[in-house]
Each structure stands twice: as C-alpha cells, then as structure tokens.
Amino acid sequence: MASSAWVEELSGERAALTRASTAGRVAEILRSRITEGRLPPGTRLSEEDIGVALGVSRNTLREAFRLLAHERLLVHEFNRGVFVRRLTVDDVHDLYRFRRLVEGGVLRTTSADAPLDDVRRAVEEGESAAAGGRWVDVGTANMRFHQAVAALAGSPRVEESMRHVLAELRLVFHVMAAPRTFHEPYLAENRRILDLLESGDVAGAAETLERYLTAAEAQLTEAYAATGC
Amino acid sequence: MASSAWVEELSGERAALTRASTAGRVAEILRSRITEGRLPPGTRLSEEDIGVALGVSRNTLREAFRLLAHERLLVHEFNRGVFVRRLTVDDVHDLYRFRRLVEGGVLRTTSADAPLDDVRRAVEEGESAAAGGRWVDVGTANMRFHQAVAALAGSPRVEESMRHVLAELRLVFHVMAAPRTFHEPYLAENRRILDLLESGDVAGAAETLERYLTAAEAQLTEAYAATGC
DNA sequence: ATTGACAGATTGTTGAACAATCCCGCACTC
DNA sequence: GAGTGCGGGATTGTTCAACAATCTGTCAAT
Structure with a gap:
C-alpha cells in the first residue's frame, strides 16, 4: 500500500500508452487533412484509392470513415460512399x-x-x-x-x-x-x-x-x- | 414545373425509403435490448456468438458495435471486446x-x-x-x-x-x-x-x-x- | 426531351485466414 | 501461503478475396 500515490498518477498516462488502433490512426490522418482544408467539402473519399494509398484494408478504412462520420466531418451515403461534409x-x-x-x-x-x-x-x-x-x-x-x-x-x-x-x-x-x-x-x-x-x-x-x-x-x-x- | 408542389413534400419521406444497412439494423436490435435492460451493464458481447446468433459476419457485427460505442451504450476495450456500458x-x-x-x-x-x-x-x-x-x-x-x-x-x-x-x-x-x-x-x-x-x-x-x-x-x-x- | 436498357465502377457483406493479445490455470520459488 | 513466471486456449485485430447489390453514365429508341 506504500505505492498507492504512484499508481493513481499513472492512470492518466494510460491513454498515451495504448497505441491507437490502425483505424484510429487513419482517422487522425484524414481528420487533419479535412480540418486543414486540404480535402475541400464535397470531396468524395474512395475506399479503393485511399485504402491502397495508406496501405490499409478496406475494412479498416471503413472503420476510420465511421469514426469521422460520427464527428460529422464526413457524411456517409448508402451505396454511394463517403464525402467530406459540406455545411449549409x-x-x-x-x-x-x-x-x-x-x-x-x-x-x-x-x-x-x-x-x-x-x-x-x-x-x-x-x-x-x-x-x-x-x-x-x-x-x-x-x-x-x-x-x-x-x-x-x-x-x-x-x-x-x-x-x-x-x-x-x-x-x-x-x-x-x-x-x-x-x-x-x-x-x-x-x-x-x-x-x-x-x-x-x-x-x-x-x-x-x-x-x-x-x-x-x-x-x-x-x-x-x-x-x- | 407543374409538379413542383408534389416533389417538395416527398423529400420528407426520403428517410423512410432508404432502408438501413445491415449493420444499422443489427445496431438497432442491440440498442433496444440494452435500453430495455435485457442486456445488463457489464455484459460482454462476444463477436462470435452474436454473429452466428444474428446470422451476420463478424465484420458487419463490429460495424454495429462501433455505432453503439459512439452512442456510449457500449464500451470497446482494445483486444478485450465490447461490454454494455456500466455507468459510474x-x-x-x-x-x-x-x-x-x-x-x-x-x-x-x-x-x-x-x-x-x-x-x-x-x-x-x-x-x-x-x-x-x-x-x-x-x-x-x-x-x-x-x-x-x-x-x-x-x-x-x-x-x-x-x-x-x-x-x-x-x-x-x-x-x-x-x-x-x-x-x-x-x-x-x-x-x-x-x-x-x-x-x-x-x-x-x-x-x-x-x-x-x-x-x-x-x-x-x-x-x-x-x-x- | 424523355424513357429504358445496358455496361462499368463502387460499395455492402461475407467467409476465411493469420497475427497479436488476453485470460486462466499450473508449476515453481521464496 | 503469497507472489512470480510460463504455457495453452480462446478472443480480438487486421487483412484479403470474392460475390451480390446498387449507383452512374452512355446510348439508342420513341
């Protein structure tokens, strides 16, 4: 019980330790591209193209798309693909x-x-x-x-x-x-x-x-x- | 231009038309189970078991899990699985x-x-x-x-x-x-x-x-x- | 100009496979 | 007996290839 003060503080570092999943890292890359304006609103993000460009499988990429869609940076249209959100x-x-x-x-x-x-x-x-x-x-x-x-x-x-x-x-x-x-x-x-x-x-x-x-x-x-x- | 009044109204029905994706429907099933309390907090949701029970592939099921995790109904622990959220x-x-x-x-x-x-x-x-x-x-x-x-x-x-x-x-x-x-x-x-x-x-x-x-x-x-x- | 049909491209979903990781029980040491 | 190290089995993370379903665009027919 002598080390309880230590372990308390360590719990804060946990997030940095658990390396993000592949999908999370892919999402981060795309997120910065979008928020920096390098992917203008309305751009369509092809699963095929981005998948090979980043070297991840389609399934993993789709997971990243979901993340960003939930943050409303992308919109997902069924059977049509994902697009950089265009705000009205x-x-x-x-x-x-x-x-x-x-x-x-x-x-x-x-x-x-x-x-x-x-x-x-x-x-x-x-x-x-x-x-x-x-x-x-x-x-x-x-x-x-x-x-x-x-x-x-x-x-x-x-x-x-x-x-x-x-x-x-x-x-x-x-x-x-x-x-x-x-x-x-x-x-x-x-x-x-x-x-x-x-x-x-x-x-x-x-x-x-x-x-x-x-x-x-x-x-x-x-x-x-x-x-x- | 004679039918413009029609089409205006129809745009409201669009949501009902676009049938949800499989993942979306799976998520809906699980969501109601959770909010109705039939899946108590802390329950672990096995990909294998639920996948065969619902007749969907693991990939699709994981997509449904992600949806619910974003709604904070499930928590996703890396390499451990998803659990029904237990609120503190x-x-x-x-x-x-x-x-x-x-x-x-x-x-x-x-x-x-x-x-x-x-x-x-x-x-x-x-x-x-x-x-x-x-x-x-x-x-x-x-x-x-x-x-x-x-x-x-x-x-x-x-x-x-x-x-x-x-x-x-x-x-x-x-x-x-x-x-x-x-x-x-x-x-x-x-x-x-x-x-x-x-x-x-x-x-x-x-x-x-x-x-x-x-x-x-x-x-x-x-x-x-x-x-x- | 509108409609219908066809072909090509893209997404939706599946099943299988392998690597990485976790969980649990067991022997081992002190 | 408590703690430590070590497999073995189970589960998840990720990828791949394939097929079905759907959309887009083109072109001919009316």
Whole structure:
C-alpha cells in the first residue's frame, strides 16, 4: 500500500500508452487533412484509392470513415460512399445556436472559485500570436479559448460536444478568405470576457460572449452567401 | 414545373425509403435490448456468438458495435471486446449537469410563440398512462417530454445530444427497483412546467425543471450507492 | 426531351485466414 | 501461503478475396 500515490498518477498516462488502433490512426490522418482544408467539402473519399494509398484494408478504412462520420466531418451515403461534409447556411446557424446555448450557459453557472488558468492561457497565446503576426495561430488559440470556456462546466460530455462543434466549424472557417480580419477583432473580446470572469461578473461575461458569437455568425453567413452555397 | 408542389413534400419521406444497412439494423436490435435492460451493464458481447446468433459476419457485427460505442451504450476495450456500458456515479452527475445546462438553457430562451404541441402531448400521454397504471409507459412518456423540451431549441444538434444523453440514462434507470415511485412524482412537475411555458414564464419553467432534475439526480445516486456500485 | 436498357465502377457483406493479445490455470520459488 | 513466471486456449485485430447489390453514365429508341 506504500505505492498507492504512484499508481493513481499513472492512470492518466494510460491513454498515451495504448497505441491507437490502425483505424484510429487513419482517422487522425484524414481528420487533419479535412480540418486543414486540404480535402475541400464535397470531396468524395474512395475506399479503393485511399485504402491502397495508406496501405490499409478496406475494412479498416471503413472503420476510420465511421469514426469521422460520427464527428460529422464526413457524411456517409448508402451505396454511394463517403464525402467530406459540406455545411449549409442552416448548419452554421445551428452550430452557433448550440454554442450560444452551451458556452453562455456554462459561463452563467460558473462559480467564483472556478480555475481560469486554461482560459487565461488561451487568451495570452492568442495575443502573443497576434503580436507576432502568426494569424493561423491566432485562430487555433481562439478555438482553445472556447474549448477552455466549455471546460469550465467540469463536464466531460459538455467538453466533448464542444470539441465536435468546433471541429465542424473548421469546415466553415475556410470560406473566410482573410483569417486575420476574421479572427483579430475577437482577441479583445476574449480578454474582456476573462476580465469579467475574474471580477465575478458571470452574467456580463455570458452576455458579451453571446453577443460576439452572434456577430461572428452573421459575418460567416454573409461570407457564405457570397461564395454561392 | 407543374409538379413542383408534389416533389417538395416527398423529400420528407426520403428517410423512410432508404432502408438501413445491415449493420444499422443489427445496431438497432442491440440498442433496444440494452435500453430495455435485457442486456445488463457489464455484459460482454462476444463477436462470435452474436454473429452466428444474428446470422451476420463478424465484420458487419463490429460495424454495429462501433455505432453503439459512439452512442456510449457500449464500451470497446482494445483486444478485450465490447461490454454494455456500466455507468459510474460520476457519469450520473455528469449526465444531469448536462441536462440542467441544456434543458434549462433551452427553456429560458424559448420564445412566447414557440410550438408547444409536442410538449403538451407528452404530458398528456404520461397522465393517461398513469391513470391506467401503465408505469412503463409513464417512463417513456417522461422521456418524450424531455425530448420535446430540448426540441424547443429548434436545433438538430441539441436534439441529437439530448437523444444520446437520454439513451445513456436508461442504462441507469434500471437500478431503480420501483418504476412507479420513481417516475410518478414528476408527472405533476411536467404539467406545471407546461403551464408556466404557456403563461410565458420561461424563467419559472426553467427553474422548476432544474430543481426537479437535481432531485431526480439525488434519488438516483442514492439508489446507486445502495446497490454497491 | 424523355424513357429504358445496358455496361462499368463502387460499395455492402461475407467467409476465411493469420497475427497479436488476453485470460486462466499450473508449476515453481521464496 | 503469497507472489512470480510460463504455457495453452480462446478472443480480438487486421487483412484479403470474392460475390451480390446498387449507383452512374452512355446510348439508342420513341
């Protein structure tokens, strides 16, 4: 019983130890391709072609497809194949409705002594990335900010739905031609939300967030309409 | 162009037309077995046995397993197999935290002219089932009530996460020995929430719901502690 | 211009096979 | 007796090849 402190900590490393299944690794490869925009929405993913390209069997590949389909990055049409998801304007509305509900609700019910470290770190990362002109990093820091906000709920399930929603949104962000002008204005808002949280004004933080989510939504749908679909 | 009115309506029937894949049907069979409690939590599902029992190949069966694992009804342990999920007390807490966040948030942002038909129907079904002593039906009507509440958001994604959470909760409900004493008290609460909604008092409706969810959570965790795990 | 039929390509599903891993019982040591 | 190391059997992970079912596109017929 002398080593109980050890084993407790080790349980956290377990995930890193169990090497992912082949399907999981294949899914990871495809996921990054999709979220980085290198596989544009609507692209059809052939089982045959990708199977030989990655050196995995069709069955394993199909398993990877299922994973990504469940994350809504791919859509699976029976007897037709899988396609990179193409989001509609309705989807964008729905995603932001979901975000306002969840992120706003989480902020409103955040207790005064909640640990804001992750939120603060994301804000600072974004600011330093902007100072260095690394606009892509500004975007990912922004993602991390919202992920951290959702994590304030202390709920694995809330965190997971947020992760899915943000992954979906990346499919949309690629329609924005200029990442700088899109992401930059929100840095100050993120900082302000953090300040409000630290001062204990959770209602104010929630309102600020909801307002700025609505603004972002409008900006996105406008850009969306411009591209035709 | 003369028949455009027709084809519009037909698009709704499309879902019923596309017969599900074999894996999908297998998943449906297993899903109902699990949510009905005939496959108790912790049961191991052998690929071999179930495969021959249902007359499908192992590959297809594994695909069905994956579907259910994503819905968190099964857990997949690498090289060990799949098991019917066994929820911990922490899971119960998390599920109710999620529900308070989502259902409460939805009610609070419901507009005065929202269509309450589905909510009302669920309340009435529950009441008539209770009058007839059909306690199992009372339980399902209760589920439907909460599903209808979530649907007030008008968001497919909110609806889907709610569906998943409620399916998970069914794994827990089976520890309640007496379905009557557990479900019956909430009938009046559901009716009250409906009344508050119809009178436009969304904040009151949300508070009532959140309070009663907390009560149900306490009741469940207590029964859970009694059973040992 | 619409319909019908045919051919080619792709997916859905199966069965078998082999490697990798886990579980369980047994002997062995201290 | 408790703990350790070691097979043997069973189960899962992954691949492969094959066939059935379905979709897509083309071309002729009306």
